[in-house]
Amino acid sequence: MNDFSDAFIAAFSLLIQLDADLVEIVALSLTVSLTAVLSAAVIGMPLGAALAIGSFPGRRMLIIAINSLMGLPPVVVGLVVYLMLSRSGPLGVLGLLFTPTAMVIAQLILVMPIIAALTRQVVEVLWAEYEEQLRSLGATRWRALPTLLMDGRSQLLTALLAGFGRAIAEVGAVMIVGGNIDHATRVMTTSIALEVSKGDLALALGLGIMLVLIAVAVNGLSWLIGSPGQDRLLRSKRGGGYGRQQYPAARTR
Amino acid sequence: MVDSSILPLELDNVSYEIDGKRLVKNVSCCFEAGRSTLVIGPNGAGKSLFLRLCHGLLQPSSGLLRWRGSDGQTGQRQAMVFQRPVMLRRSVWANVGYALSVKGVSRAEREPIINRVLQCTGLSRFEDIPATRLSFGEQQRLALARVWALSPQVLFLDEPTASLDPPATHQVEQIITAIQSAGTRIIMTSHDLGQVQRLADEVMFLHRGRLLEQTAAEQFFDCPQSDLARAFTRGELLWWHRKNPLHPPGISKEISR
Ligand SMILES: Nc1ncnc2c1ncn2[C@@H]1O[C@H](COP(=O)(O)OP(=O)(O)OP(=O)(O)O)[C@@H](O)[C@H]1O
Numbered sequence: 001m002n003d004f005s006d007a008f009i010a011a012f013s014l015l016i017q018l019d020a021d022l023v024e025i026v027a028l029s030l031t032v033s034l035t036a037v038l039s040a041a042v043i044g045m046p047l048g049a050a051l052a053i054g055s056f057p058g059r060r061m062l063i064i065a066i067n068s069l070m071g072l073p074p075v076v077v078g079l080v081v082y083l084m085l086s087r088s089g090p091l092g093v094l095g096l097l098f099t100p101t102a103m104v105i106a107q108l109i110l111v112m113p114i115i116a117a118l119t120r121q122v123v124e125v126l127w128a129e130y131e132e133q134l135r136s137l138g139a140t141r142w143r144a145l146p147t148l149l150m151d152g153r154s155q156l157l158t159a160l161l162a163g164f165g166r167a168i169a170e171v172g173a174v175m176i177v178g179g180n181i182d183h184a185t186r187v188m189t190t191s192i193a194l195e196v197s198k199g200d201l202a203l204a205l206g207l208g209i210m211l212v213l214i215a216v217a218v219n220g221l222s223w224l225i226g227s228p229g230q231d232r233l234l235r236s237k238r239g240g241g242y243g244r245q246q247y248p249a250a251r252t253r
Numbered sequence: 254m255v256d257s258s259i260l261p262l263e264l265d266n267v268s269y270e271i272d273g274k275r276l277v278k279n280v281s282c283c284f285e286a287g288r289s290t291l292v293i294g295p296n297g298a299g300k301s302l303f304l305r306l307c308h309g310l311l312q313p314s315s316g317l318l319r320w321r322g323s324d325g326q327t328g329q330r331q332a333m334v335f336q337r338p339v340m341l342r343r344s345v346w347a348n349v350g351y352a353l354s355v356k357g358v359s360r361a362e363r364e365p366i367i368n369r370v371l372q373c374t375g376l377s378r379f380e381d382i383p384a385t386r387l388s389f390g391e392q393q394r395l396a397l398a399r400v401w402a403l404s405p406q407v408l409f410l411d412e413p414t415a416s417l418d419p420p421a422t423h424q425v426e427q428i429i430t431a432i433q434s435a436g437t438r439i440i441m442t443s444h445d446l447g448q449v450q451r452l453a454d455e456v457m458f459l460h461r462g463r464l465l466e467q468t469a470a471e472q473f474f475d476c477p478q479s480d481l482a483r484a485f486t487r488g489e490l491l492w493w494h495r496k497n498p499l500h501p502p503g504i505s506k507e508i509s510r
C-alpha cells in the first residue's frame with residue numbers, strides 16, 4: 001500500500017518537473033505515432049475512397065484483404081516487419097531495424113487498414129447521396145474522389161483519431177521492431193512494460209498517466225467533432241476549401 | 254453565342270427497364286429549341302426516370318436517344334435540378350463555386366458569376382452558411398442558383414416546387430422564367446396544373462411509363478387527346494385507376510367520423 005502511494009507521488013513529481021527521460025519518451029511516442037497515422041492517412045484515405053466509388057478488377061479482394069488486416073494481431077505485424085527489415089531480410093540493406101522508422105512502418109501497417117475501412121464506409125454513404133448530382137455536374141469519379149474526402153472530413157477526422165488511438169497504445173509490434181533501446185526507440189508503452197518488470201513503478205505510472213491523458217484528449221476531440229453543432233470547429237467560413245478567402249481579389253462589398 | 258445548340262433532342266422508341274420491369278415504355282418524342290416543356294403524370298408514371306434518361310444519367314435499355322445538334326459535348330451544356338436537392342457539405346457560396354470549378358471555370362471568373370446568381374435567387378445573405386442548414390425552399394433555390402451559374406443550354410427540373418409553400422413556389426417560378434429568358438431550354442416535371450398553365454409552351458403526359466401525349470399547352474388544356482389526360486387534368490385519375498379504392502367516393506364522411 002505504501003509502495004503504491006509512494007509510486008504515485010513519485011510519478012506526479014516526475015510529471016510536474018517534466019522529467020527529462022519522461023519527456024523524451026513521450027515525445028518519441030507522439031512523433032512515431034503521428035508520423036505513422038499521417039502516412040497511413042495519405043495511403044488509406046484515397047484507397048478507401050477509391051474502394052467506395054470505384055469499379056475495378058480486384059476491388060472485392062482488396063476490401064476483404066483490408067477488412068481482415070484490421071484484425072491483425074500487432075505482434076504478428078511486428079514479426080513480419082522484423083523479418084522484412086532484419087539483416088538477412090529483403091529490406092535488410094536499408095538498416096532500419098531497431099530505429100524509429102521501423103516502428104513507424106509497423107504502426108502504419110496496423111493503422112492503415114482501419115483508416116481505409118472507415119474511409120470506405122464514410123465515402124460510400126456520401127457517394128450514395130452525391131453520385132447523381134456530381135455526375136450531373138459533369139464530375140468524373142476521379143474528380144469526385146477529393147470532393148467526397150473533403151465533404152466527409154469531420155467523420156474522416158474521427159477515423160484518424162481512431163487510428164491514432166490504436167497506434168499510440170500499441171506495444172507488441174514496436175517492441176519487436178524497435179527493440180526498446182534507451183534514448184533511441186523507447187516509447188511509452190514499451191517503457192511501461194520494462195519499468196514494471198524492473199520494479200520502477202514511478203516512471204511506469206507517470207507514463208501510464210500520460211497515456212490515459214492522451215486517450216482522454218483524443219476521445220474528447222472525436223466527441224467534439226462528432227457532436228452536432230460543433231462541426232464549425234472544422235469548417236472555414238467559406239467552407240470546403242473553395243472558400244473565398246483564397247481568392248486574391250478582395251470583396252467589393 | 255459562339256457555341257451552337259445541342260438541340261433538338263430526339264428519342265426514338267426509348268425504353269428503360271430494371272429487373273425485367275419496363276418502367277419507361279417505347280417513348281418517341283422530340284424536344285425542339287426555344288420552348289418549355291412540362292412533363293406531367295401521376296406518381297410513379299416514370300417522370301423522374303424519363304428526365305434522367307434524357308439527361309444521360311441513365312442509359313436506355315433499348316431505343317435511341319440523340320442530340321441532333323451535338324458535336325459530342327452534350328454533357329457540358331445541360332444541367333439538372335433533382336426532386337430532392339443535393340447540397341454539398343460546404344457553404345452556400347462554395348456550393349455554386351464547386352459546380353463552376355467542375356466545369357473548368359477559372360477562379361477569377363467564378364466570383365462575379367456566383368455573386369450574381371446568389372443575388373438573383375435572394376441567397377446572398379446566406380452565402381457563408383453551410384448549405385445543409387438552409388430550409389428546404391432555400392435549398393431548392395440554391396440548387397437553381399447552382400445550375401443557373403452554369404448557363405446550360407438545356408435544363409431539366411424534377412418537380413422543383415414540390416412541397417414548397419405558395420410564395421416560395423412563386424419565387425422558384427420567377428427564377429425558372431429568368432433562366433429561360435436567358436436562353437435556356439426548360440424541360441420540367443410538375444404536379445401543379447396551375448404551374449403547368451403558367452410555364453408550359455408544351456405539355457407531355459406520361460402514364461405508367463408510356464408517353465400518351467405531347468401537345469401545345471393550350472391545346473392540352475382545351476381538348477386533351479387521350480381520355481386519361483382529360484381525367485388527369487380534371488383530377489379524376491385517382492378513381493379512374495384504383496381497383497380497390499381506399500376511400501370509395503361518397504364514404505368520406507363516415508371515415509372522418
Ligand atoms: N431503381 C429502381 N428500381 C425499381 N423500380 C424503380 C426504380 N426507380 C424507379 N422505379 C419505379 O419506376 C416507377 C417510376 O418512377 P419515377 O420516380 O420515375 O416516378 P415519377 O413519375 O417521378 O413519380 P413522382 O411523381 O412520385 O415523382 C415507379 O413505380 C418506381 O417505383
Ligand SMILES: [Mg+2]
Binds near residue numbers: 301302336411412
Ligand atoms: Mg419523380
